[in-house]
Amino acid sequence: MNYVDAIIEFNNDPNVRKLREFYSSKSFPEILGVSRRELSHSAFLAWLFSSAESHMFGIQPVMQLLELYVKNALEQQRIGSDAAQKLLNPILTRQIDLLSSSVVTEEYVEIAKKKGRADIVISCDMRIGKENSVNKLRIVVENKVYSTEHDNQTEIYYEYYSKCRKSGEFALYIYLYPSSHPTNPECGYFVCITYQDILDSILTPLTNYSNISPRTRFIMEEYINCLSATSDDGQLALSQEEKELLSSFWESHNSLIMAAIAAFADATDDPSIKEASKVIATVNGRRDRDHSKYKYKGKVYSKKTDLVRTVVSDYVESCKGTGLTLKDVKDYFYFQSSMDNVFMDYDEYLDNLRNRDSGKWVGFFGNREDIFRVSLEDDTAFVISNNWPLTVNGKEGEFKKLLRRLAAKGIIVEQV
Structure with missing residues (x-):
């Protein structure tokens, strides 16, 4: 995005002025x-x-x-x-x-x-x-x-x-x-x-x-x-006027806001800020959540996470006896994303979960030890992300990228 144009648009937005007036008045x-x-x-x-x-x-x-x-x-x-x-x-x-x-x-x-x-x-x-x-x-x-x-x-x-x-x-x-x-x-x-x-x-x-x-x-x-009114303790409630102003403000400037949050998180060593920035990014992605249903091998799935788990499990099952590794799984399903955010070694996930207070990130995999995981023949296992947006900020999300990858592999998933 053109940040210069975005900042100029931000400065000239009447909703920004209204919000400033709203929060500055007592x-x-x-x-x-x-x-x-x-x-x-x-x-x-x-x-x-x-x-x-x-x-x-x-x-x-x-x-x-x-x-x-x-x-x-x-x-x-x-x-x-x-x-x-x-x-x-x-x-x-x-x-x-x-x-x-x-x-x-x-x-x-x-x-x-x-x-x-x-x-x-x-x-x-x-x-x-x-x-x-x-x-x-x-x-x-x-x-x-x-x-x-x-x-x-x-x-x-x-x-x-x-x-x-x-x-x-x-x-x-x-x-x-x-x-x-x-x-x-x-x-x-x-x-x-x-x-x-x-x-x-x-x-x-x-x-x-x-x-x-x-x-x-x-x-x-x-x-x-x-x-x-805001204070160090937060707000007691949000008025309808404030909700509408903030909603309009977010719709107009969410890309600039997310870029600023990401830059701020990168410039600090504070793990709580880094974690908060990832949570905000997740919420932002969920705004574009797809509620469609998808069919795979005759079964209809309303939750994309369940569908992905089934597809991946079927692939692992089909590779029995080949010495399949987690790297092989990542390579097979690879699309334009960090595959470490899609599949993670279960032991690594447990270590991150138990040490998240020191800044380790559990990603979008969950927050408990008893979690769905896929076992491999080398006695290891891996977990699968719970975050599968179709689009994020109008751009292709992980699920849409995965669908293209599956189609290229001849794996048929239909929207119903």
Whole structure:
């Protein structure tokens, strides 16, 4: 590629200017220096989930939170508590009539001499289905901005709110954290929800309401900008605007970015940077992933790795008694690529895997010792790459090159 033209194009790209403006501007919470304080985020969520607050959304944010709870609970298979099981279908079918909600933060909790403060507790009045009676619902949220659970917090909160629950009352439990800092609650009754989930499923739809007041829109947008702000700890969530800007930026300049990353990796001895550059290159290749199916010897393969393994294994089997070596295999299947990145001696792979912290690379072969391998007659074995893109950045990838090589050898592989 012409790097001079690419750099000039980069400098003149309006999306680059927009991204610079986006990341250089500060949200109101950042200006106040509270953008990463757990209490500040709890305070905003308390405002959002209280039906009597000035945003005028009423009970809608809580209903969206309940639907998000059910979605994640099903995905995580955490429908364990009696309340969750009883409320699952009514929430999904919107057979719950939420009448009101109020919120307290830092609620003091003590049970069996164990103490704590629940970050956010949402209390709701509701009717289920056609029942006339009003039920109470508590949603207990443990909020983790950039910290982890300590002192069995979730176990204490579950025990406390389960014990103090009266007949006809329900309690649900949420563990809230940034997706950039994955963590799991100690109590299995807490359903994991990320700030990205909150942004995508609640904040963005609410902000797009046509009848939202200018003041409420300003508050919502400032909080969304706060979530998107970068720090040494990362981001709490990515806004839709930021996703679109970054996606457009990548599509326009990925070749230049990859070249810069490769140059930076070559100029350093830091193994973590070298490893990161290879991971990024892999992800970039996967963007062009081919989902076609291929037929070989009458069998249809949806995974190209499985097809390659079968073709190579068949070749090795056909060469029994000839003293076939790994070099012979590489020569037979050779195409314009480093064959060391396609086939690797199993013992070498194990050595690299066990010493990867010191900078040794396991390539695209896997990350465990018990891996598919092909045995040779000299009591050695080799592993086969898992990375078989059809194209990479619009150019031929390893799989397309291999298909041409197989065709030249008379090995028929058809796309179906």
